[in-house]
Amino acid sequence: MDYGIEVRDQEAVIRLRGRLTFNDHAKLRILIGEMGQNKLKRQVLDLSSLEFVDSAGIGMLLIAREEMERASKQFVLRGAAGQVKRVLTVAQIAKIVPIED
Numbered sequence: 899m900d901y902g903i904e905v906r907d908q909e910a911v912i913r914l915r916g917r918l919t920f921n922d923h924a925k926l927r928i929l930i931g932e933m934g935q936n937k938l939k940r941q942v943l944d945l946s947s948l949e950f951v952d953s954a955g956i957g958m959l960l961i962a963r964e965e966m967e968r969a970s971k972q973f974v975l976r977g978a979a980g981q982v983k984r985v986l987t988v989a990q991i992a993k994i995v996p997i998e999d
Contacts, residue, residue, distance in 0.1 A: 899948075901929055909940035911976075915947040918955035926958045933962070934969045941966050941997075946977030956989050963995050974998055 899922040912929065927952045933941045943962070945951075953958075959975070966973035974997050976998040986997065 899925055901933065903936075905936075905938065908938060909942050910936050910938045911942045911944050913944040915948055917950040918948055918958065919950070919952045920954035922955070923958060926962065930962050930965050933971070934942075934965060939970070940972045940974065942976050943975045944976050945982050946979060948978070948982050949980070951982050951985050953989075956985065956991065959991070960994065972996075 899918045902913050902915075903911070903982045904911045910933065912933065918926070943959070963973045975986070975991070978997065986992070991997065
C-alpha cells in the first residue's frame with residue numbers, strides 16, 4: 899500500500915493505492931499518526947485507487963476510525979470500488995464508518 903495526502907478545503911484527503919493487507923500494519927500506523935497531527939477535523943480515506951483489502955486491512959481501518967475519534971476528528975471512507983467495496987459491504991463497515999461514493 900502507498901498513500902498520498904492532499905488538503906482540500908476543510909478536509910485532508912488520503913488516497914490509498916494498491917493493496918491493504920496485514921503486511922501494511924506499520925505503514926498504516928504511520929499514516930494514522932500523520933492524520934492525527936494535521937489540523938483539519940475531517941479526515942477522508944479515498945479508496946478509489948485501492949485494489950484489494952483483506953480482513954486485517956479492515957481491522958486497520960477500524961483502528962484508524964478509533965484513533966480519529968480520540969482526536970475529535972471526523973473519519974470518512976470514500977470511493978470504494980470492486981473487491982474493496984464488496985468487502986466493506988459484507989463486513990457492514992457503513993454501520994461504523996461513514997462511506998461516501
